Amino acid sequence: MQYQESGRHSFMRKWLAALAGLTLALAGCSSTASSPAEPAQYPKNIIIMFADGASSTQWDFGRYSSTVLRNQPFVTTDVVFKEGSLGLLSTHPSDAYVVDSAAAGSAMSTGFKVNNAAIAVTRDGKSVPTAMEVAKAKGKRIGLVTTATVYDATPAAFSLHALSRRDSPGLVDQYLALEPDVLMGGGSDYFLPGGTSGGKRKDGKDIIAAFRAKGYQIARNTAELKAATSARLLGLFADEDMAFELDRDPAREPTTAEMAAAALRALSRDSPNGFVLLVENENVDTAGHANDAASLMHALWAFDEAVKVALDFQRRMPDTLVIITGDHETGGFSPTYALKDLSTLSSKNRFYTGDEQLRMLGRITMSLNRVKEELGRKPSGEVLDKLLAEHFPGFRLDPDLRELIINQGTRERNFTYLPQNLLGRMVARQTGYYWGTSGHTPEPAVVGAMGPGAELFRGYQDNTDFGRHLHRLIQGK
Numbered sequence: 001m002q003y004q005e006s007g008r009h010s011f012m013r014k015w016l017a018a019l020a021g022l023t024l025a026l027a028g029c030s031s032t033a034s035s036p037a038e039p040a041q042y043p044k045n046i047i048i049m050f051a052d053g054a055s056s057t058q059w060d061f062g063r064y065s066s067t068v069l070r071n072q073p074f075v076t077t078d079v080v081f082k083e084g085s086l087g088l089l090s091t092h093p094s095d096a097y098v099v100d101s102a103a104a105g106s107a108m109s110t111g112f113k114v115n116n117a118a119i120a121v122t123r124d125g126k127s128v129p130t131a132m133e134v135a136k137a138k139g140k141r142i143g144l145v146t147t148a149t150v151y152d153a154t155p156a157a158f159s160l161h162a163l164s165r166r167d168s169p170g171l172v173d174q175y176l177a178l179e180p181d182v183l184m185g186g187g188s189d190y191f192l193p194g195g196t197s198g199g200k201r202k203d204g205k206d207i208i209a210a211f212r213a214k215g216y217q218i219a220r221n222t223a224e225l226k227a228a229t230s231a232r233l234l235g236l237f238a239d240e241d242m243a244f245e246l247d248r249d250p251a252r253e254p255t256t257a258e259m260a261a262a263a264l265r266a267l268s269r270d271s272p273n274g275f276v277l278l279v280e281n282e283n284v285d286t287a288g289h290a291n292d293a294a295s296l297m298h299a300l301w302a303f304d305e306a307v308k309v310a311l312d313f314q315r316r317m318p319d320t321l322v323i324i325t326g327d328h329e330t331g332g333f334s335p336t337y338a339l340k341d342l343s344t345l346s347s348k349n350r351f352y353t354g355d356e357q358l359r360m361l362g363r364i365t366m367s368l369n370r371v372k373e374e375l376g377r378k379p380s381g382e383v384l385d386k387l388l389a390e391h392f393p394g395f396r397l398d399p400d401l402r403e404l405i406i407n408q409g410t411r412e413r414n415f416t417y418l419p420q421n422l423l424g425r426m427v428a429r430q431t432g433y434y435w436g437t438s439g440h441t442p443e444p445a446v447v448g449a450m451g452p453g454a455e456l457f458r459g460y461q462d463n464t465d466f467g468r469h470l471h472r473l474i475q476g477k
């Protein structure tokens, strides 16, 4: 039988030829597909928006929940990730596969790997220049904003040095010496001497007074922050970490967006050489440790409002680079499908998490960390039931979890935030928002960037590459 090319075969042949051409074209532009060594342009200002503990699942949850419950776009994904340069970062420290925020922040700030818990000090004991030190040496103004304590791992790793992130009073002393133009967040405890309200310093020093003596304006609540007019600003809004959105007193503690706006106002004053600003929402990480999906959602929305402030600033000042990133994933966050109960493994007894389950999360009005505080050292069943009825409408606590909460037990060795992880499991069983751990995971961090130099962050890189790009962009060479 004579071979006759059918219409289908000829179509296939053309298609294969086209595919070969496409492959060649892609191979030809592989040098532009990975990030270039030189930026086309250098930014005057750099704003680093940092959601501690956020990786791709958290970012997508922000997008999904914002669309369904707020009927609003999530600008992190819908604007910056879509229109900007997008990349991934591997996160391992020098001494493990799983990273902590000190080592991750140090790599991103310095371009060097360090051990977990170290702040910009390599494993051979060398202090390596931080992004904020380099910026200051270049004559740029610098600012650090966080919902954590200002001496927490991320802001510390972007500016200071310590063998251990736990040296809180020492880190505060270093801030006083470094003089960041803007420093905002929680953690007034290690600025004030023991014996004064919330003070924990053993050396009797009042570091707030010392900042004031150096010409800083001090803000201790939202109204004072909004009224601030100085170019140098110290804002301390909580003794320790600032509150979750669900628990926040708006008169006392400003939002991440309000802090970002105040920081940009202060830093853009008298700044011929521009500035570098780090704005961190730490509650994304804290919610992950607690396995608290509702608090995570509100923290992501609060972060995204601050991203809008940064993008508005960039529209007015186009020589500004806006970078959105996180340092690692927290919680092994796994929205999934699951059985409704253990009566049968049949797929008929299964639900896929969706809008209905998300709405249940949306009705929660208290963070799991706050529930822990309310329960106190000896959790009582009565107080627990009352809290759940009032703040977790529609949720039922299964007997196994209830018993573990009252007896203060854990189910596994990687669930150590108690009783929050058990309450997180209660939420998971009814909504499908499960968690794999109360710790960090090695899921690559996501980085999205818009503005001059954004192209350096494209592709799959290491978190030390992020640090190296940042130094190059700050130094303008």
Ligand SMILES: [Zn+2]
Binding pocket: 053, 101, 285, 286, 289, 330, 440
């Ligand atoms: Zn963490």
